[in-house]
Amino acid sequence: EAEVAQSPRYKITEKSQAVAFWCDPISGHATLYWYRQILGQGPELLVQFQDESVVDDSQLPKDRFSAERLKGVDSTLKIQPAELGDSAMYLCASSLASRGYGASNTIYFGEGSWLTVV
Amino acid sequence: GDSVTQMEGPVTLSEEAFLTINCTYTATGYPSLFWYVQYPGEGLQLLLKATKADDKGSNKGFEATYRKETTSFHLEKGSVQVSDSAVYFCALTVRTNAGKSTFGDGTTLTVKP
Numbered sequence: 001e002a003e004v005a006q007s008p009r010y011k012i013t014e015k016s017q018a019v020a021f022w023c024d025p026i027s028g029h030a031t032l033y034w035y036r037q038i039l040g041q042g043p044e045l046l047v048q049f050q051d052e053s054v055v056d057d058s059q060l061p062k063d064r065f066s067a068e069r070l071k072g073v074d075s076t077l078k079i080q081p082a083e084l085g086d087s088a089m090y091l092c093a094s095s096l097a098s099r100g101y102g103a104s105n106t107i108y109f110g111e112g113s114w115l116t117v118v
Numbered sequence: 119g120d121s122v123t124q125m126e127g128p129v130t131l132s133e134e135a136f137l138t139i140n141c142t143y144t145a146t147g148y149p150s151l152f153w154y155v156q157y158p159g160e161g162l163q164l165l166l167k168a169t170k171a172d173d174k175g176s177n178k179g180f181e182a183t184y185r186k187e188t189t190s191f192h193l194e195k196g197s198v199q200v201s202d203s204a205v206y207f208c209a210l211t212v213r214t215n216a217g218k219s220t221f222g223d224g225t226t227l228t229v230k231p
Contacts, residue, residue, distance in 0.1 A: 041224070042222050043221050056218055091162070093161075106167065109162040109163070
């Protein structure tokens, strides 16, 4: 069964350093999501891509976070500089959804990247 | 805006007990509703979904019915097993919001032998 691949699985970084996460969605999935999940809470959408275009980044802290999906396939989420409050699990997900027609499409999640900022 | 409210946990049950996890929602459009499950240290997996009113989603003995009149999508299972111990998330997706999904805060279920 196809899966969403993420790396690294775990990352420990010092405050003010840069960190990057990579995601490879299921082949053929047009929509890619980055979520942040703080322990004990549900996932919070950071950014949503439709192919290579950003559809929603309203909750992305743009002063320190950036995301790209240059060829509309894999994606990178970067944090620079990292802050203590960024410690969380970063989940990548994908779906077949095309803009405006995706309400019933299942979102498939990767296993997540755990970030600890010290 | 859209929101999902789940019953607070944690929920602790004995094996073979009946499970209900309540979920209610508010949405700006006509949502599709989902239940996801998250096992320790893993990402979320779809458990079941329903895309229109009165639809019943079911999988692995779990069921949930889309109730538009009460804006609810409660998760039920007749007889839980130890292996069902996990965190359960209710979520909705609204087409008019570019398919953006909104998640509840999750309910932790522990099943004891």
